């Protein structure tokens with residue numbers, strides 16, 4: 228629960244780029260880390276409108292290419308992917324609400340400094356993340372761990388689903404369970420699944 232309530236403490240960066248340069252980047256105060264290498268790898272992926280996950284061991288990365296932009300977030304491995312997806316979806320909404328990106332990028336004297344004002348919105352978003360009601364916390368039993376685990380589900384995943392229940396694989400501690408979530412965010416069964424990849 229703590230991770231969800233204080234997501235800001237677990238974030239390494241949030242980046243919004245196009246194929247050529249960074250439009251906006253947020254990092255925790257005093258962070259000197261740079262993520263150019265990760266961002267370059269992310270930009271090589273041309274697929275749009277699908278979330279991609281990358282586990283770097285000491286950091287998780289989630290990214291999506293949308294509206295000709297690439298949104299990326301890096302966080303502690305303790306943050307579940309669905310929380311990071313929900314965060315990026317919200318940031319995308321806000322960013323496109325604030326700015327007419329296509330028009331701004333078409334200016335010949337455009338400089339990325341124009342997006343500095345977005346910092347406050349991002350900081351408000353991560354501070355109030357738990358109050359935005361973007362995710363649901365569901366408890367699932369894992370027969371392997373023999374324990375009840377919190378599984379975070381972004382609401383948009385259920386609300387935009389084409390059929391129910393919606394399957395989701397929850398990978399944790401070296402194994403995975405397959406959970407089926409119904410329209411009302413109740414889980415309708417949990418199975419142990421085999422993993423490859």
Ligand SMILES: [Zn+2]
Nearest residue numbers: 369371372399
């Ligand atoms: Zn388990």
